[in-house]
Amino acid sequence: MKWEPQRFDDEPNTPPKPKAPHGPSLPFFPPPKTDYLAIIARVLNIIVNILIIIFILMLMSGIQVFEQSLEKKEVNEISWAADKQFKVDPNKNPKKLKDFLGYQDIKNELQKYVEAVNPNNPINPNLPRGILLHGPPGTGKTHLAKCLAGSVYQHAPFFITTGSDFVEKYVGVGASRVRSLFNTAKITAQNKGQKYFFIFIDEIDAVGQKRLNDENKNQEQTNTLTALLAEIDGFVSSDQTPQAILIAATNRMDMLDNALVREGRLGNHILLDLPDLESTKKLLQETIVVPQGNTLDFDTIAKVIHGVHFSPAKIMALANETKEVAKKNNTQNITAEYIYEAMERVLMGQEKTSNRNEEEIKRVAIHELGHAILAKTLGFDVHRVTTKARGKAGGYTIFFPHTDTKLPIKIDLIKQIIIALGGRAAEEIFYNKDDISLGCGNDLEKADNIATQMVVNYGMSLKDDMKGLSPLKNTIDDEAKNKINDIITESYKIAKKILEKYKNNEDSKSKWQELQNTLTDLSKGTLNQNNFENIPAEQIKIENNNITVN
Template sequence: MPRWTKEVLIGFVPVLLIFLAFIGVNIIPVLLVVALVGVLTLMKMRGGIAVGASADRKRKKKGPGKLTFDEIGGQDHPKEELMEALTFLIRHEEIQKFGIRPLKGILLTGPPGTGKTLLAKAASQYTDSVFVAASGSEFVEMYVGVGAGRIRDLFHDARNQATKENKKSAVIFIDEIDVIGGKREGGQQREYDQTLNQLLTEMDGIYNSDCPRILLIAATNRKEMLDSALLRPGRFDRHIQVDLPDKKGRKHILEIHAKNKPLAEAVNMDKIAEESFGFSGAQLESVMNEAAIYMMREDKQEIEQRHISMAIDKVMMGEKTDRESTTEEKRRVAIHELGHAIMAEVVRPGSVSQVALSPRGQALGYVRHNPQQEQYLYTKSFLEEQIMIALGGAASEEIYYGGRSTGSSNDFEQALNIVQTMMKSGLTSLGIINIEMVTTEELMRENNVVLEALMSRTRDVLEQHHNVFDQSLEILLGEETLSGDQFRCLFRESSLLPA
């Protein structure tokens, strides 16, 4: 049927009805028939939505590919926990002897890009199961009951597919489960509540039939938003935290993504793993991809260390821009960045890797720091030093220009976040508190006390090292980049000069 048939009918039917009425034909029966056809068509469309979703899942059930746990780097502990849980699915008869109840659901939580979806795909391969994937948004619909119907279809299709392929089990993966699994509120019943209720019902009835067995794996980065009925034992029995990888994990991930890329022999993966502190698996994959792009731009045949360092800067701060700055603006940016660098070198000697004036992303300049050691506990003095490094740019502008600029906004945001961490940890004069029970006025007063005291200390330190500004400023303006070694050499020479 041609595409334009519907448009022709929509235009023709009203004209026909008007014509029949004009010549004296009773059109009321005709209108009733048209209304009935319209209602039936609407109901068919509503049913078609759920059928269409089911068809989409059937396309997804062809499998996630031969992804194994060995191909996922940086998540050794989550992999061990997940593999132990999956063993219950494989050795079903054996665990029955010991009276162990099979796990019904596994919840993967953690920041975005850490590999939660990859772990679910590897789970289906590990258990030789049918893999059915869906996103929480697929179950959200304005029509009442459609979301619940889609949940029923999801479990029904998983069982049917497992039976058809002679598999003993099926793994259902729901990404972003917080969309449908959010906390239920009292009052009016919502479509989301019906969808969640249906999911709870399906999970309770997972083991009504022994075969095929169903394991539900869900992922979210907002666990605190999930309903307590969903999190209780007997539904999601295991909650596995998938955190950002440590140095060893980052190296493993980088090596996985470097397998299909031409790396130069001199490339040091340990150094790259150090420089990419705090990166997720997705960001590390992007680093290797961007490094290959830089290599191709320069018509090189191998990826060199500098290509990967450039890629880390791009992933962290964005691509270099062609933004032209005035001479005075450039001078102000140089003073600002030198303030950060001097404070970093004073409180943590050897920490500065590069000082640059080249615009990148939203920044007109930046200081790149050498990778810090893996650290999960922070003392009060460490956090105060971090704040002083962040305030170094604004303090240096105050010393040389008598005021600050908008370039310090990100620095202040970072400093405020650290102060908030200190208050939550009982490291301020407020003592040990529940931050939700403290008034906004008290929190703002404590913020000001901490930041003003540290800003004063920062200005004092920078004024003591004014010779470093004098020695470094013109060189930085001329070359636009100072390496860490160059900066430290100037820092040592300036420190020997009389004040």
């Protein structure tokens, strides 16, 4: 075997073995850096384009939904207005104007609207198209409107709503409903070929209040009122167009905007005040069901009920309470005493049965006799005096002027103040100045209110001048305060003087004790007008800035 020497590439001084070529030689470039900002920009651009497409699609869909909601809202408003039309139960006869008790002059005023809707009569161009029924609560304004509706509904559509129906939290709803109501009523009349349509808005003060200088505080109410005024002004006098007659009712005419109650709008103002004596009698006769053979002196009862200023609503409550009193006594007969007990329930509330000590009852008896004796001596009719507790009162006295008058004079108001202070005066006489009860608080408040009204609103005082008069500002300056204090102080002196005279007289002293014993007797505890006969009258007058009594 032939031996050959071995070579190693890493031996020193040995040249490297040439490598075989692999192709042409190229210049070297480093790898490019990643541009993250550009990537982000491209992604954002894609996202933005997608959002734009989505927005366009949603906008197109939203327009369709909005249009549908507008159509639905319009349908709902028309449906709402249609539901307000006066409808008659086919099984019942509707109440008509002739069924509204009392207030004959007002019924005569509204009768011309009943005649106007008669298809045989031409349109009356002078017929007032706006009526405002106003007056204290419970006088039957809403009931009167419904009686009018029952009288005209066969010849003219009658729509009934309330001011609160136009007050919503959503902007524009009130104004929209006003327009919808008038338009629906007009179309209803047109379809039936009728000349008039009626719209009655009860409690219109909810939407017709006086507008503020800063209208932004209640912009929605302002917009609704503006829409209502526009519809009223839109009444067109034409034989082809049904004529709108707007009737509104409110307890607070002073709160209404002047633009609403002026002539040409709600310019025909009809006051429903508390019923007069004759209307009170008719209401009592119609509402209190008296069994056959049971007779009542409604003339006397009406005088009492009228004297305590009962509204028709209270008379209705009185009739219901009278039934309850008769039922409690296990009888169907109705007596005057039952009616008077029911009257006290309506006025004062249910009788309290809680036990009271004899000293408290005696104090109440003295207090109430102070009111009653003064009322009788000054010419008032004393109807009821009792120590029975009702409501917040431990006892009470019911009295009223012998002659009903709408225009009391200064001496009449002075008499009311003297009577109001009679309870406190009696307690001071029979006890002492430092032993007067808290039961005098309401009496003092009443006396102060009357005296304040005299001085501030009517310019009446014990002096001949009218200093302190401020009916518009309704403020009380020092001059007025002094005059008010003089009236109350002088009235209190007269109250004490009359009661002390009555107490110290031998004949009247025994009469007082007799009345007091009756009031403190728990089995009785009540006096009526018969107990106050033969009590001498006293005459008072104003002389030299003082009140005197003969």
